Amino acid sequence: MKKTVFFIVIIFSVLKIYSQESDSAVIRSIFREALSNKTSYKNLEYLCTKIGGRICGSPQAAAAVEWSKQVLQQMKLDTVYLQKVKVRHWDRGEKETASISSKIYGSKDVNICTLGESVGTPIAGITAEVIEVMNFDQLKKLGKKQLTGKIVFYNREMDPKDYSTFDAYESAVDQRFIGATEAAKYGAVGVVVRSMSLADDYIPHTGIMRYDTSGTNIPAVAISTKDADMLDEWLKDDYELLFHFKTNCKFFPETESYNVIGEIKGSQFPDEIIAVGGHLDSWDIGQGAHDDGVGTVQSIEVLRLFKELEIKPKHTIRAVLFMDEESAQRGGKKYAALARVKKEKHIAAIESDEGGFTPVGFSFDTSPDTLNMINKWKSLFLPYGIYNFEKGYSGVDIHYLKGLGFPCIGLSTDSQRYFDYHHSAADTFDKVNQREMQLGSAAMATLVYLLDKDAIK
Amino acid sequence: MKKTVFFIVIIFSVLKIYSQESDSAVIRSIFREALSNKTSYKNLEYLCTKIGGRICGSPQAAAAVEWSKQVLQQMKLDTVYLQKVKVRHWDRGEKETASISSKIYGSKDVNICTLGESVGTPIAGITAEVIEVMNFDQLKKLGKKQLTGKIVFYNREMDPKDYSTFDAYESAVDQRFIGATEAAKYGAVGVVVRSMSLADDYIPHTGIMRYDTSGTNIPAVAISTKDADMLDEWLKDDYELLFHFKTNCKFFPETESYNVIGEIKGSQFPDEIIAVGGHLDSWDIGQGAHDDGVGTVQSIEVLRLFKELEIKPKHTIRAVLFMDEESAQRGGKKYAALARVKKEKHIAAIESDEGGFTPVGFSFDTSPDTLNMINKWKSLFLPYGIYNFEKGYSGVDIHYLKGLGFPCIGLSTDSQRYFDYHHSAADTFDKVNQREMQLGSAAMATLVYLLDKDAIK
Numbered sequence: 001m002k003k004t005v006f007f008i009v010i011i012f013s014v015l016k017i018y019s020q021e022s023d024s025a026v027i028r029s030i031f032r033e034a035l036s037n038k039t040s041y042k043n044l045e046y047l048c049t050k051i052g053g054r055i056c057g058s059p060q061a062a063a064a065v066e067w068s069k070q071v072l073q074q075m076k077l078d079t080v081y082l083q084k085v086k087v088r089h090w091d092r093g094e095k096e097t098a099s100i101s102s103k104i105y106g107s108k109d110v111n112i113c114t115l116g117e118s119v120g121t122p123i124a125g126i127t128a129e130v131i132e133v134m135n136f137d138q139l140k141k142l143g144k145k146q147l148t149g150k151i152v153f154y155n156r157e158m159d160p161k162d163y164s165t166f167d168a169y170e171s172a173v174d175q176r177f178i179g180a181t182e183a184a185k186y187g188a189v190g191v192v193v194r195s196m197s198l199a200d201d202y203i204p205h206t207g208i209m210r211y212d213t214s215g216t217n218i219p220a221v222a223i224s225t226k227d228a229d230m231l232d233e234w235l236k237d238d239y240e241l242l243f244h245f246k247t248n249c250k251f252f253p254e255t256e257s258y259n260v261i262g263e264i265k266g267s268q269f270p271d272e273i274i275a276v277g278g279h280l281d282s283w284d285i286g287q288g289a290h291d292d293g294v295g296t297v298q299s300i301e302v303l304r305l306f307k308e309l310e311i312k313p314k315h316t317i318r319a320v321l322f323m324d325e326e327s328a329q330r331g332g333k334k335y336a337a338l339a340r341v342k343k344e345k346h347i348a349a350i351e352s353d354e355g356g357f358t359p360v361g362f363s364f365d366t367s368p369d370t371l372n373m374i375n376k377w378k379s380l381f382l383p384y385g386i387y388n389f390e391k392g393y394s395g396v397d398i399h400y401l402k403g404l405g406f407p408c409i410g411l412s413t414d415s416q417r418y419f420d421y422h423h424s425a426a427d428t429f430d431k432v433n434q435r436e437m438q439l440g441s442a443a444m445a446t447l448v449y450l451l452d453k454d455a456i457k
Numbered sequence: 458m459k460k461t462v463f464f465i466v467i468i469f470s471v472l473k474i475y476s477q478e479s480d481s482a483v484i485r486s487i488f489r490e491a492l493s494n495k496t497s498y499k500n501l502e503y504l505c506t507k508i509g510g511r512i513c514g515s516p517q518a519a520a521a522v523e524w525s526k527q528v529l530q531q532m533k534l535d536t537v538y539l540q541k542v543k544v545r546h547w548d549r550g551e552k553e554t555a556s557i558s559s560k561i562y563g564s565k566d567v568n569i570c571t572l573g574e575s576v577g578t579p580i581a582g583i584t585a586e587v588i589e590v591m592n593f594d595q596l597k598k599l600g601k602k603q604l605t606g607k608i609v610f611y612n613r614e615m616d617p618k619d620y621s622t623f624d625a626y627e628s629a630v631d632q633r634f635i636g637a638t639e640a641a642k643y644g645a646v647g648v649v650v651r652s653m654s655l656a657d658d659y660i661p662h663t664g665i666m667r668y669d670t671s672g673t674n675i676p677a678v679a680i681s682t683k684d685a686d687m688l689d690e691w692l693k694d695d696y697e698l699l700f701h702f703k704t705n706c707k708f709f710p711e712t713e714s715y716n717v718i719g720e721i722k723g724s725q726f727p728d729e730i731i732a733v734g735g736h737l738d739s740w741d742i743g744q745g746a747h748d749d750g751v752g753t754v755q756s757i758e759v760l761r762l763f764k765e766l767e768i769k770p771k772h773t774i775r776a777v778l779f780m781d782e783e784s785a786q787r788g789g790k791k792y793a794a795l796a797r798v799k800k801e802k803h804i805a806a807i808e809s810d811e812g813g814f815t816p817v818g819f820s821f822d823t824s825p826d827t828l829n830m831i832n833k834w835k836s837l838f839l840p841y842g843i844y845n846f847e848k849g850y851s852g853v854d855i856h857y858l859k860g861l862g863f864p865c866i867g868l869s870t871d872s873q874r875y876f877d878y879h880h881s882a883a884d885t886f887d888k889v890n891q892r893e894m895q896l897g898s899a900a901m902a903t904l905v906y907l908l909d910k911d912a913i914k
Contacts, residue, residue, distance in 0.1 A: 435655065
């Protein structure tokens with residue numbers, strides 16, 4: 001009896017070693033194919049340089065839908081289809097202008113960009129004195145008396161001391177998001193926000209802002225970090241200097257757009273889905289390369305890798321290219337709503353929206369038990385520099401799937417450079433390194449492969 | 458008695474936890490200071506843009522010695538001094554030219570650069586038919602009959618499938634290093650080597666080559682990857698095409714140069730040294746930013762971090778800026794020879810020569826026992842993305858210290874982009890991200906701090 005147990009243990013150990021070894025071999029083939037094939041990088045080049053920035057509702061966003069549908073169709077997948085998404089359509093209009101006039105320093109043009117979904121200025125622009133603040137408490141202390149008729153200048157920087165650039169972003173982005181609403185409460189006529197960037201340069205960074213429904217909507221713009229530093233310096237000597245800015249943005253009626261979806265059907269469980277996604281829309285300035293052209297082409301690449309390497313999945317592998325992440329996440333919400341209505345069974349959803357930098361791990365929005373099970377795969381990723389499996393947030397588009405009982409997973413990258421480009425004219429194709437991006441594609445494909453093979457249901 | 462043991466265990470456990478916590482706090486302060494202070498990045502900017510490429514023996518290399526000595530002196534260190542190093546002085550001369558003439562395709566200029574320490578061509582240049590090979594076996598098979606009077610074109614690429622870019626480099630660099638000598642054995646008149654690069658572009662990459670003493674020295678140049686691909690294509694249709702190149706390099710007499718050294722003296726063991734280093738020389742094309750301006754300014758930065766944060770080391774912390782890594786490592790050899798002669802006691806030596814990319818770990822050339830002891834610090838590094846502690850090669854300059862009984866350690870970086878810039882005109886200041894570089898400085902300072910505190914002697 002004891003002998004039998006002994007042999008069973010031996011057999012299971014051998015099988016386990018064999019399984020890990022054969023997984024290693026498959027994963028190796030995934031990484032080697034991803035690193036040496038140019039399809040995905042060429043896709044990114046097309047999306048960035050031929051279509052360009054693609055804010056939702058724009059002709060470019062429509063072109064991106066059509067292009068990505070065609071790319072998926074040419075891959076001879078089992079299914080390619082669109083999901084209708086009604087989207088807002090805000091347009092920047094003619095390029096913004098701004099200048100500072102000081103009796104001490106003279107006049108100087110500065111680089112700004114309108115924040116996403118801000119109201120525009122009157123045709124003549126806005127000209128006013130500037131009050132610099134670091135936070136909303138300071139606003140409150142200054143009060144209506146000192147702020148009425150003024151432009152509020154939010155100048156709290158993303159803290160460079162923070163190792164996590166996302167933490168640094170989170171701790172400063174309130175200024176951009178609700179700064180206009182907060183300043184309007186005290187009679188301010190406009191806001192200028194220091195760009196959410198860790199780089200010292202003349203590039204302004206946009207991003208979504210929101211008004212609440214109670215107050216006056218005042219125009220909001222971002223100023224480059226170097227110009228913010230200059231404005232700060234000038235204000236020390238000349239608090240009466242005048243800031244002028246003119247923006248030309250407006251809303252058009254809502255339009256119809258789409259999530260774009262392609263699938264390889266599962267051989268055993270065609271109705272059970274592993275989704276990989278990125279978002280197809282981007283800001284209008286720049287080319288939306290890191291944010292999130294990369295997530296788009298990586299998701300397509302996961303399917304290409306499976307087909308090229310002839311890995312036949314048991315479950316359906318679905319690439320989802322979400323529309324409207326940057327504004328109101330109508331694509332993510334619609335996808336989740338339809339998944340609920342259709343009672344689709346997902347095994348997992350993975351999102352890439354941290355740029356095409358070297359992947360370092362995954363952030364798992366799941367139960368500790370599931371994470372423990374996933375953690376056993378860690379050693380398979382380690383040879384490719386992917387070491388960080390942690391519990392955390394998944395992604396802006398897929399987090400609407402939360403509560404459906406399967407892991408939502410975000411690809412984590414080495415994001416030290418991310419906010420140099422994020423939401424700015426600098427987010428262009430040439431800033432993405434082919435190998436770094438493709439390591440991300442391979443990391444996602446590897447996780448999909450393991451989830452498919454050893455599904456945690 | 459049992460109670461006493463129990464309490465002792467408790468006390469030691471508390472002390473251990475306290476010690477790790479206080480280490481964490483110090484390390485946190487190191488990373489936060491490194492990420493938010495601009496001194497080191499400004500040093501790199503000066504070295505790259507004001508001094509520029511600094512091949513050993515050149516006026517720029519001399520300027521780099523003088524500048525770095527002054528930088529260290531201004532830091533009010535305990536000791537700043539130079540170590541004399543006699544160096545070779547090879548000069549590229551006027552920019553190289555090359556062209557291909559084909560009866561089918563016409564004529565085209567191509568981008569080349571002379572390999573380091575190659576002989577030059579005759580004044581009229583060299584013009585000959587081209588034989589393309591992938592390795593030395595092919596050369597041998599072709600033999601004198603087919604190679605005499607020809608230019609040998611080595612076109613084996615760095616394998617993009619390889620996750621490790623250094624492995625990909627190692628497996629292709631023999632073509633550059635001894636390709637001329639091998640080709641000369643069969644009567645070839647010159648060699649053209651595909652650039653050691655993983656990028657598709659028009660940038661040629663130089664690097665050292667060597668002749669053996671037995672044969673004829675024939676000129677050797679590198680061609681950009683895109684031009685190599687074109688030449689390969691053209692040769693398929695026109696094996697009689699002519700390649701012409703002209704190089705203008707020559708040797709000058711050997712000159713005196715220096716390793717530059719700065720020290721913070723240890724409070725308890727001033728005669729026991731922890732060395733951190735990079736190399737001051739670089740190739741002449743480009744600015745030697747990643748290779749190895751970064752290692753230079755990071756080594757200086759380790760000292761600045763100790764001073765700024767008022768960490769008083771028990772052992773002497775020494776920054777060593779080595780001369781002549783790229784050619785004959787006379788600086789590294791001299792440093793090791795003097796350490797032996799003076800019977801200096803080192804605790805450890807750390808080198809940074811993998812570029813200013815995000816650090817991922819260290820490569821330890823030491824005994825398994827020592828590595829085991831060092832491994833206990835791993836958790837202190839993990840919050841900063843530094844996860845990979847492995848046994849391996851240390852660095853080109855410090856490996857001459859091997860055998861003296863202390864660990865030689867190389868900083869490991871995320872080197873996916875390294876060979877896009879390495880040894881080329883693209884290795885410029887703007888390619889280095891301040892945060893990524895400074896994480897490397899902080900990683901080195903942290904390791905120095907721990908080695909100093911818990912010295913393994």
